[in-house]
Structures are given as C-alpha cells and as structure tokens.
Amino acid sequence: MGLHIVKTLYDMYPGQVTVTPFFNNLIGxxxxxxxxxxxxxxxxxxxxxxxxxxxxxxxxxxxLLY
Structure with missing residues (x-):
C-alpha cells in the first residue's frame, strides 16, 4: 500500500514530491x-x-530447517 501511495503522490504532484536515497533504504x-x-x-x-x-x-x- 505504501508503494501505491508514493507512486500516486509522485504522479499527482510532479516536481513537488521527490524520491530520496532514504526511500531506497526503506524499500531495500x-x-x-x-x-x-x-x-x-x-x-x-x-x-x-x-x-x-x-x-x-x-x-x-x-x-530451510523445517
């Protein structure tokens, strides 16, 4: 759900929402x-x-052990 939210905000507000290196750390x-x-x-x-x-x-x- 979080990815949907970030993607929607990024698409709705171009130039205002940035995806930072911290996001990369969170998402992996x-x-x-x-x-x-x-x-x-x-x-x-x-x-x-x-x-x-x-x-x-x-x-x-x-x-896997079990």
Missing part, C-alpha cells in the same frame, strides 16, 4: 525509485520483484 533497493521516476506502474514493479522472489525461494529452499 534503488530500482523501485528509478521505476517510479521512469513511469513504471506499481503492477510492473510487482511483476519484477515477483520474479526475483521466486528465484530467492529456490535458493532459500536448501537452507
């Missing part, structure tokens, strides 16, 4: 802020991280 990476700036939709961003998440789940599987 820089590609989302670049996506916001470049006009990606939240759905496109979600699709991108879903692919990364599936890859992480494959790697993680070998390390």
């Amino acid at each position: 990476n820089a590609w989302i802020s670049e996506g916001i700036k470049n006009g990606m939709t939240v759905e496109e961003m979600k699709d991108h991280w879903e692919a990364e998440l599936e890859e992480f789940k494959k790697v993680r599987k070998d390390y």
Whole structure:
C-alpha cells in the first residue's frame, strides 16, 4: 500500500514530491525509485520483484530447517 501511495503522490504532484536515497533504504533497493521516476506502474514493479522472489525461494529452499 505504501508503494501505491508514493507512486500516486509522485504522479499527482510532479516536481513537488521527490524520491530520496532514504526511500531506497526503506524499500531495500534503488530500482523501485528509478521505476517510479521512469513511469513504471506499481503492477510492473510487482511483476519484477515477483520474479526475483521466486528465484530467492529456490535458493532459500536448501537452507530451510523445517
């Protein structure tokens, strides 16, 4: 929901809302802020991280104890 809010504010108030490096720290990476700036939709961003998440789940599987 937070990403939807940031994206909506960024789109509604161009030049008034900035995505700072602190946002990158909160969200955990820089590609989302670049996506916001470049006009990606939240759905496109979600699709991108879903692919990364599936890859992480494959790697993680070998390390799960239970």
